[in-house]
Amino acid sequence: MPLVVPGIQSKGGDGIDEWTNKLMGKKIGESHDEVTFAKQDLPQEHRVIQPDSMSTMDFKPERLNIHVDDKGLVKNVRYG
Template sequence: MPLVVPGLQSKDGSSGDDWMSKLMGKKLGEQHDETTFAKTDLPKEHRVIKPDSMSTMDHKPERLNVHVDDDGTVKKVTHG
């Protein structure tokens, strides 16, 4: 029987690729529209990382890291 790791191999909506497709190129805001993703719909464990901001190096596999550029547009999404 193959090993299935939730969030990595399953398609339950929590994998990095799913979040990447939902967030890439959008800004984070209060509501959804063509160019904005609502912050309230992000997972409980998340952080928004701005350019030149400091962040802890602790690794939490369930935490979603949303990297944004200077104007707040999502450029990269990772877990950890």
């Protein structure tokens, strides 16, 4: 199996543009509105990564990683 370096040799996975459009600049919450995306509508395999939080470095191509800033706004979305 060849080595894949996320972000350099991969494009982020199928559907990443769709998730980026849905989530960028929004908060993750309990329900939908203009500034919030409901958690229950995220893929089963996901994690929300807070600034300065620790996360595992294992690469799972089906897992959606949602990076938020200190105000809880989505700043980056990628698979891995």
